Amino acid sequence: MPFAPTLILTYTFVSLLVATTLVRIWLARRHVTHVQANRNQVPAAFKDSIALDAHQKAADYSTAKTKLVIIETVVQALLLAALTLGGGLQWIDDIWHNMLPTQEIIRGALVICSAMLVSSAIDLPFEYYKTFVVDETFGFNKMTPAMFFSDLIKHSLVGLALGAPILFAALWLMQGAGQYWWLYLWVIWSVFNLVMLAVYPTFIAPLFNKFSPLKDENLKQRIETLLTKCGFKSQGLFVMDGSSRSSHGNAYFTGFGASKRVVFFDTLLERLNVDEIEAVLAHELGHFKHHHVIKRIVMLFSISFLGLALLGWLINQPWFYTGLGVTQISNYMALILFLLVSPIFLFLLRPMMASYSRKNEFEADDYAANHASAKDLVKALVKLYRDNASTLTPDPLHSAFYDSHPPASIRISKLAAYTS
Ligand SMILES: [Zn+2]
Secondary structure (H helix, E strand, O other): OOOHHHHHHHHHHHHHHHHHHHHHHHHHHHHHHHHHHOOOOOOHHHOOOOOHHHHHHHHHHHHHHHHHHHHHHHHHHHHHHHHOOOOHHHHHHHHHHHHOOOOHHHHHHHHHHHHHHHHHHHHHHHHHHHHHHHHHHOOOEOOOHHHHHHHHHHHHHHHHHHHHHHHHHHHHHHHHOHHHHHHHHHHHHHHHHHHHHHHHHHHHHHHOOOEEEOOOHHHHHHHHHHHHHOOOOOOOEEEEOHHHOEOOOOEEEEOOHHHOEEEEEHHHHHHOOHHHHHHHHHHHHHHHHOOHHHHHHHHHHHHHHHHHHHHHHHOOOHHHHHOOOOOOOOHHHHHHHHHHHHHHHOHHHHHHHHHHHHHHHHHHHHHHHHHOOHHHHHHHHHHHHHHOOOOOOOOHHHHHHHOOOOOHHHHHHHHHHHHO
């Protein structure tokens, strides 16, 4: 008879895996039903600005994406079950064990890379379908299959170049740094993330997109004035060729400290007028002024600290391995099991994170309303919702659970209160 904690872990894991999968499917189906039920009528607040056919296009686009998510959810749950209790990880480990019986760190890195390769290989068809069937059908895709695969190769190489040193550091610390290995790893991980934030806009993002300085003098003038008024310094205003991949529009800030820059998608500049662009930028400035980025970083560092401390304890518990389908105990197996399984245990945090993020959006909107024009922000948002075919009528529960941004109607009615 297996040791009791083993069984408890197995049953807990299976129950949570089934429960989270069912909840996700249920939410997705609710969303599709709600969106379709509201397909034939533009919500009253948008009657003048969004035509019925654009509203219907948004409904059908949301439905197509959500249906794909349902299939993906099932496939991912099956994959996770196969890798853990199905013996997949143990099988991968056995193969590398036969080839490299003594080199534990190298073997560990290879086992982890193999498991990640399997997961990405299974995600790939979904990403391909989303780009070349769903987005293509709705006229958003601008990529060619050649670009898709060259992006994939570039992403993998960058991921490998950045991930391999961290992985080796982790395995090396686990093997030789004593009982506080997880604490040292947390320090390295945190420093790595801060360095990434600083170098990403200047060194990594340009590998995938072209960034050119903003040329429109009139717009530049307006933006500089807004930045000065808000007491904000940036390393420059850039236009990104987002249109080479997709026709969705956006604007964002990246980096921190001295490498901070403002980036506009070319698609955004094409569609919005100067006043609207200024309002969108003021919203983004609101995120900075409320320290949303720093708060998020502190939160992620706290979560990874707790996670690593937990892993530091679990690594010494035999039931942690046997309860999840692994018979041969090793440091690297603890690491990969933890990475694969923790999202299931953290699923209930999702609505809390989403709600926190929506609170941040309201704060940024409030800032924008006070430093630019709320009316122009509303106009910009309506255009973005329309051109990105985002649904105006999400299922309220689905939205509460997942959405990082508040539903359009709530957000716009709050902003409208500033103008009246
Ligand atoms: Zn925002």
